[in-house]
Amino acid sequence: MDRNELHYTMPMGSPDWWYLNIGFLIGLTLLFAVSYKANHKKLTWIAWILAFIIGGNHIAGHIEALINGVWEAKTHLPFHLCSFSAILSVFFLITRKQWTYEFLIFWSAGAIHAFITPEITDGDSVFNRWEFGIAHGGIIATSFFATIKLGFRPRAKSWLKVFAYTQLTLPIVGIINYLLDSNYMYIAQRPEANNPFIIGDWPWYILGLEFAVLLHFYAFYWIHKRIPQVKI
Numbered sequence: 704m705d706r707n708e709l710h711y712t713m714p715m716g717s718p719d720w721w722y723l724n725i726g727f728l729i730g731l732t733l734l735f736a737v738s739y740k741a742n743h744k745k746l747t748w749i750a751w752i753l754a755f756i757i758g759g760n761h762i763a764g765h766i767e768a769l770i771n772g773v774w775e776a777k778t779h780l781p782f783h784l785c786s787f788s789a790i791l792s793v794f795f796l797i798t799r800k801q802w803t804y805e806f807l808i809f810w811s812a813g814a815i816h817a818f819i820t821p822e823i824t825d826g827d828s829v830f831n832r833w834e835f836g837i838a839h840g841g842i843i844a845t846s847f848f849a850t851i852k853l854g855f856r857p858r859a860k861s862w863l864k865v866f867a868y869t870q871l872t873l874p875i876v877g878i879i880n881y882l883l884d885s886n887y888m889y890i891a892q893r894p895e896a897n898n899p900f901i902i903g904d905w906p907w908y909i910l911g912l913e914f915a916v917l918l919h920f921y922a923f924y925w926i927h928k929r930i931p932q933v934k935i
Contacts, residue, residue, distance in 0.1 A: 706886035709778065711827035712895045715820065723832065724818050727840040734844050738852050746852055753848065754796035757841035761789050764834045768825065778824060782876050782887035784813050784869075789838050792845040799853065805861040807846050808927050810869075812919035814842040820896035850927045862924035866917055 713720045738749050761781075768774035781790060788810040795803040817839040825831045849855045873890060880891040893901055893908045900915040901908050 706777075706884065706892045707824075707895050709824065709826050710895050711823045711825075711831070712897070713821040713823075715897075719827075719832070720821065723821060723836050726836055727818055727843075730837075730840050731844055731847075734848060735851070738848070741852070750796040750799075750848075750853075753841065753845060754793045756837065757789055757796075757845070758793040760834055760837040760841065761786075761793075764825075764838070767830055767834070773825070777883040777885035780879075780883075780885075780887070782879055782885075783824070784810055784872075784888055785817060785839055785842065787872075788814060788842045792842050795849065796845060799849075799855075801855070801858070804846075804849050804855045805857050806865055806868075807842070808850070808857060808923055809862055809865045809920045811842045811846040812916070812923055814839040816896075816898060816900075820898040822894055822896040846927070847930075850930050857924050857927050862920040866920050869916070 713723065734749075734753070738746060741749065765774065765779060768779055781787065788807060791803055791807050791810070794800075795807055817835070821835065823831050823835045825834075872888070876888045877890055879885065880887055886892045889912075890909055891905070893905055900912060902911045
């Protein structure tokens with residue numbers, strides 16, 4: 704059985720791909736434009752609004768699927784890493800906990816690839832494209848907003864700790880995939896996207912992804928550690 708039968712992949716450089724990426728850049732630019740010279744109170748309001756957008760978008764995705772009669776446990780439960788990250792974004796923006804920040808900046812690596820080689824799990828409707836863009840764009844925007852405007856920084860070896868904790872999700876999600884015949888976190892069947900880090904068939908591509916994840920976590924640690932805080 705093809706667990707990715709509803710998935711829609713955008714070829715790199717296609718009109719859909721450009722719309723998605725340009726829309727993300729516009730949204731990111733607007734976020735930092737409205738936070739320009741923002742004081743603490745205004746930054747708090749911006750954080751709450753961003754949390755409302757990301758959280759509302761996540762809920763809207765479920766409502767839309769229910770209304771159209773396509774909601775299924777094997778495709779719509781929040782067990783993809785980017786679904787974890789979207790929920791974590793909302794939690795961080797409200798609580799501003801250091802550990803949520805660290806998980807968020809490292810898990811946002813997956814959201815970056817969602818814009819490079821997009822694969823929408825629900826199909827190619829206009830709503831699904833918007834929901835996909837807002838969800839993944841919100842993850843990236845929140846992580847950089849936290850570093851640049853809120854002054855958060857990853858702690859030493861946090862990238863290794865988050866990588867270790869991430870491994871604990873694999874057997875749990877693997878059991879869920881077995882029970883639901885699903886493909887959460889793409890560990891039951893390789894993604895359809897033409898991503899250079901996906902090499903080989905199941906289960907060998909998972910080993911390559913593990914190595915790629917470790918490299919990405921360290922790269923994001925290095926980036927967020929060195930980005931200057933912009934107080935204006």
